[in-house]
Amino acid sequence: YPYFPMIKSKDSLVAKHVNETIFKKLHSHKTATTGFTLQKAIACATTFYNQQCGIYAGDCDTYLDFATVFDPIIQEYHGIAPDAKHTSNMDVTKIHGNINPKAPLHFVR
Numbered sequence: 001y002p003y004f005p006m007i008k009s010k011d012s013l014v015a016k017h018v019n020e021t022i023f024k025k026l027h028s029h030k031t032a033t034t035g036f037t038l039q040k041a042i043a044c045a046t047t048f049y050n051q052q053c054g055i056y057a058g059d060c061d062t063y064l065d066f067a068t069v070f071d072p073i074i075q076e077y078h079g080i081a082p083d084a085k086h087t088s089n090m091d092v093t094k095i096h097g098n099i100n101p102k103a104p105l106h107f108v109r
Contacts, residue, residue, distance in 0.1 A: 002027055005039065005046045012054035013073045014045035022068060031061035038066055053077055 004020040018038075026038045036058030039046075045054025055073055057063055063070050075082055 002039075005042070007042070007045050007054070008047065008049045009045040009051035009054045010049075012045045012051045013076060014042050014051070014054035014069075017072050017076075018042060018045075018069055026066060026068065029065060031059055031065050033059040033061045036062050038069065041066060041069070 004023050007015045007018070009015060023038065030037055040058055041055050041062060044056065045051050053073060055070070057070070071082070074080075075084075
């Protein structure tokens, strides 16, 4: 496999969560949508010295295909537990509070 890249952002979440074992396992995988790779995802951490996270998703498949890397980074960055569940409620009757009728906002898409 290709060499393990030098992570210049030593204090980044990539430096903490991407090691040679994980890189070896995932380095050759490409997402179906755009052919995005782990090397591309961590490019900012291997290029710059000042990245906090050091990772970017190239497409929607990135989050699933590279979940081994993305999940712990997202969880640590946002302070959420690995078993946290997201719930959505689109029931507008449950929205409480006062909306200022003089607010400059006229509509939302």
